Amino acid sequence: xxxxxxxxxxxxxxxxxxxxxxxxxxxxxxxxxxxxxxxxxxxxxxxxxxxxxxxxxxxxxxxxxxxxxxxxxxxxxxxxxxxxxxxxxxxxxxxxxxxxxxxxxxxxxxxxxxxxxxxxxxxxxxxxxxxxxxxxxxxxxxxxxxxxxxxxxxxxxxxxxxxxxxxxxxxxxxxxxxxxxxxxxxxxxxxxxxxxxxxxxxxxxxxxxxxxxxxxxxxxxxxxxxxxxxxxxxxxxxxxxxxxxxxxxxxxxxxxxxxxxxxxxxxxxxxxxxxxxxxxxxxxxxxxxxxxxxxxxxxxxxxxxxxxxxxxxxxxxx
Numbered sequence: 107x108x109x110x111x112x113x114x115x116x117x118x119x120x121x122x123x124x125x126x127x128x129x130x131x132x133x134x135x136x137x138x139x140x141x142x143x144x145x146x147x148x149x150x151x152x153x154x155x156x157x158x159x160x161x162x163x164x165x166x167x168x169x170x171x172x173x174x175x176x177x178x179x180x181x182x183x184x185x186x187x188x189x190x191x192x193x194x195x196x197x198x199x200x201x202x203x204x205x206x207x208x209x210x211x212x213x214x215x216x217x218x219x220x221x222x223x224x225x226x227x228x229x230x231x232x233x234x235x236x237x238x239x240x241x242x243x244x245x246x247x248x249x250x251x252x253x254x255x256x257x258x259x260x261x262x263x264x265x266x267x268x269x270x271x272x273x274x275x276x277x278x279x280x281x282x283x284x285x286x287x288x289x290x291x292x293x294x295x296x297x298x299x300x301x302x303x304x305x306x307x308x309x310x311x312x313x314x315x316x317x318x319x320x321x322x323x324x325x326x327x328x329x330x331x332x333x334x335x336x337x338x339x340x341x342x343x344x345x346x347x348x349x350x351x352x353x354x355x356x357x358x359x360x361x362x363x364x365x366x367x368x369x370x371x372x373x374x375x376x377x378x379x380x381x382x383x384x385x386x387x388x389x390x391x392x393x394x395x396x397x398x399x400x401x402x403x404x405x406x407x408x409x410x411x412x413x414x415x416x417x418x419x420x421x422x423x424x
Contacts, residue, residue: 107339108168108211108267110138110167110210110335110336112136112138112139112140113140114140114167114210115140115142115165115166115168116138116140116141116142116166116167116169116170117142117144117164117166117168117169118130118133118141118142118143118172119151119169119171119172119173119196120171120172120173121141121143121144121172122146123172123173123174123176123280124278124280125172125174125273125276125324125327125328126170126172127279127280127324128279128280128324128325128327128328129170129172129328129332131325131328132329132331132332133332136332144160151195151196151200152192152195152196152199153195153199154195154198154199157200158199158203158206161207161209166204166207166209167210167211168209168211168212168213168335169209169211169212169213170215170331171196171200171212171213171214171215171253172215172331174196174215175188175189175193175196175246176282176289177282177287177289178287178289178290178293179242179243179312179378179380180286180287181286181287182242182245182246183243183378186244186245187245189243189245189246190246190248190249192249193246193249193250193253194248194249194252197249197253197256201214201253201256201257201260201268202256204268205260205266205268209266210267211267211269211339212266212267212268212269213268213331213334213335214254214256214268214269215270215271215331216250216253216254216270216272216343217250217272217273218272218275218320218347218384218386219240219243219246219247219250219381219384220234220239220251220254220272221234221272222236222237222238222239223237223238223239223240223241224237224382225237227383227385228349228385228386228388229345229384229385229386229387230387231343231344231345231387231390235251240380243380253270254270254343257269257270258270258341258343262341267339269334269335269338269339270344271327271331271334271343271345271346272343272345272346272386273327273330273345274320274321274322274345274347274348274384274385274386275289275290275291275319275320275321275384276289276321276322276323276324276327277289277291277292277322277323277324277405277406277409278324278325278405278408278409278412279324279325279408279409279412280324280412281324281409283295283296283413283420285297290319290354290357291321291357291406294311294357295364295406295409295410296413297309297310297311298361298362298367299367299410299413301367302365302366302367302369305369308369308370309367309369309370309372310372310374311354311358311371311372311373311374312378313373313375313378313379313380314354314373314375314379315353315354315355315373316353316382317353317354317379317380317381317383318351318352318353318354318382318383318384318385319351319353319354319384319385320347320348320349320350320352320385320386321352321357321402321405322346322347322348323398323400323408325400326348326399326400329396329399330346330391330396330398331346333394333396334391334394337394337395342390344390344391345387345388345390345391346386346391347386347388347398348388348398348402349385349386349388349392349398350385351383351384351385354379355373358371359371360402360406361406363403364403364406364407364410365410
């Protein structure tokens with residue numbers, strides 16, 4: 107396994123996104139100063155010719171594949187073709203070009219939605235492809251499964267050192283706070299913030315509040331990603347999570363407390379809940395010596411501070 111040194115040429119695909127941004131912060135803080143960065147406008151990872159030319163020219167030695175088309179339940183369910191096409195193309199183009207250009211190692215970031223909807227809890231890595239997927243995000247899940255299978259089979263056929271991480275639900279600074287396309291934590295935080303500002307008597311929440319979810323701060327995922335890039339070299343997928351979960355109702359109460367909204371909660375049971383429970387078994391990762399550091403309430407407070415500090419730029423982007 108090649109060593110990633112402080113001077114190694116490192117490409118973080120998706121460095122402007124939630125996960126890629128966190129990985130970039132982690133690397134820079136640790137002293138890695140030879141990072142190769144390209145925005146989406148500069149390099150479209152869904153275009154094979156562009157990706158091949160980039161890798162041939164820049165020759166990165168280590169690749170963190172954090173770029174993806176992402177969104178919450180609503181976005182996944184209404185933009186299904188975009189989610190499967192773009193994510194499959196990104197994975198195929200980057201893995202192929204990284205191998206062909208002689209990269210030392212690639213780390214692919216998947217999603218826990220790859221596991222069956224009714225998988226036994228907690229979910230072990232071996233649960234993959236043992237049951238039906240959650241229908242609302244099936245296209246995204248299939249694209250991510252294709253990505254990890256690319257890594258697995260490029261290792262088997264070509265000896266390419268490609269590893270796959272499956273993170274649980276993520277949140278943190280740099281998240282998407284658009285109410286139409288965001289994941290659950292930024293959506294709830296934005297709703298609570300807006301309700302607080304308008305002195306609304308109640309705040310609407312999708313679903314029953316009963317589903318259980320595990321939430322990992324994106325800086326913990328970044329730390330795990332750098333750790334595994336340095337320490338892990340096997341074809342088996344490895345889960346990244348915190349090892350415990352909360353109900354959506356408990357999450358909403360925490361968000362309301364952090365934001366300071368004191369109105370009532372109205373759960374709209376006509377809206378879909380999604381998977382009843384989704385928590386990852388992280389025994390394999392813990393055995394390697396890594397564990398998360400950021401508690402959920404602390405992470406929510408950190409995320410809300412970031413949101414308050416960046417409201418103007420978020421409005422401009424919308």
